[in-house]
Amino acid sequence: MTEVVATNETILVVGGGISGMTAALEAAETGKQVVLVEKRPYLGGRVSQLYKYFPKLCFPTCGLEINQRRSKMNPNLTILTMAEVVDLKGEKGNYTASVKLSPRYVNDNCTACGDCEKAVEAQFDDEYNYGLGKRKGAYLPYRMAHPQRYVLDPRIIGTPDADKAKAACKYNAIDLEMSEEVVNFPCGAMIWATGWKPYDAAKIQPYGYDRIANVITSVEFERMADPSGPTGGKIVRPSDGKEAKSVAFIQCAGSRDRNHLLHCSRICCMASLKQCTYVSDAYGADADISVYYIDIRAIDRIEDFYEKVKAIQQVKFIKSKPASIVADKDGNPVVHGVDTEGYKRFANAHDLVVLAIGMEPSVDKDSFPVDIVLNREGFIEAAPENGGVFAAGSASDALDVNRAVQHATGAALRAIQVVNSVARAEA
């Protein structure tokens, strides 16, 4: 049975992505007791799945490494992975949280040697690569995963693969008897940093994401560009593995559309501009990049990055929200639409189409596990009714990493104020 040491001066942070990690570390580093709950087997969230950041084109691994180091060093921080908050009772300054812990089947003896992975045969879609590749039934979620500990997929439990994994482990780290448990512990304030998920591209019917192999989403493309990703960093067509030199980016795929997401997701313009550089870096003068857009929303100081990408000769900007995509006989996605600058019809064949997919809150609006005020898009409102529950990062709105981290620091301060008032009342 897992023990969680906590009091009503403890801050509970839900979600271990960049916002949750930031909020938890900022609070823990002021001396507060913090419990960080993460649904995945590792911290880092969607930032861990990015190849580069915009606009500096530097690597997120760098900042993540710093945060991992901070979390390893801090004795005030308790991290629970494969954990989900299922209930919250009580009031500001005096809550009891119920957290469901899913079994990892691997204890902290694990040295991440990888022998179990070699022994196991079953393969599954790799969530870390948005299903673009496969991983084994015993796996390290990604090379920099923190905690650096293997996971057994629950689908191999009860199969010979589980026994093979156990037999292969030299450190007695595999425990097949682990089972789901629910732990209850007190906390004074809660930071909800559950982040975002990509909108379901198959719902944008005319773009054929579910029918055309060479239509992918921006998050998948990001994995493809990463040298540690499923294609080893090669930008290729999923249908035949051929080099994708003619790449189209379609903006507002789901966002700013009353049939899909009402809001502007804010990051997609910059993400596509960044991804344009991946294609031009890979293929140089042979690259042929088209960005289909309604208007480019490279906000405030990042306009400069837009200017830089515009200066790349291989990048064309086409002012049009495409009407549909169909595949020709060679599997090339053909983008159909009318250009707003001149009202000319076009039907352009590309090697690969990337849908700049919108952000939606990762927790479903209708099944939020705690009582909380949500706006019509499902993001958390800063409302007095929320008591000691605060949102951090993109659980509150579609935010880029920069703004999410700033927002998380703000949320940490609000939570600290609550637990400080509890401490004063009890002094």
Next chain:
Amino acid sequence: MSTNQAMVEKYRNNFLKEVEANVEEGEWVKMCMQCGVCSGSCPLGKFWDHPPQEIFMMIRAGKRDEVLTSSSMWMCTSCYNCIVRCPRELPITHIMHGLAHYAKRLGLVPQNQPTAKFAQLFWDNLMKKGRVNELKLGMALYFMNGFGEGVKVAMKNQKLGMNMMKTGRMNPMEILGGHAVKDLGGFHKVMKKAQELEDARIAKHGA
């Protein structure tokens, strides 16, 4: 007039206001964000002089004559692709019909526009008996472009016509006047009242 006032006049958007007041669903025109999904989604789009997106921009730019004498909105077949896909849920199909209707009211429909001609034939046919006389409407459609053309089309569809008669889908006796709705007088009263209401609405808007 000062330069300032001249600029105000230039960008006054009089025609947008006229459309909002007179065209069915016209108040939606200003909501268009010029994304182009409607134009790209229109199955007949390549036959339009100005796709819907361009029409909306022309209205905002005050191009009254070009819009109202255009044949574009008459090309709409009501497939509703544009309405389904519009990210701002503009009732584009209805606005196109509204514009066509307004142009017709002002007598600005292009000469020999086939959709407009057919719409008139349909209306005249319907007004006689309160129901559409399909035989007469079909005949009128065949001969819409002259006697010779009509005979040719009729000959081509002879077999179809015979089969429809055999299966009771078409009655040749309908050519002699045809049957009416049960209360034809009542129908005409309804239409008269509707016309009065429409006239009153137009008088109120002053256009």
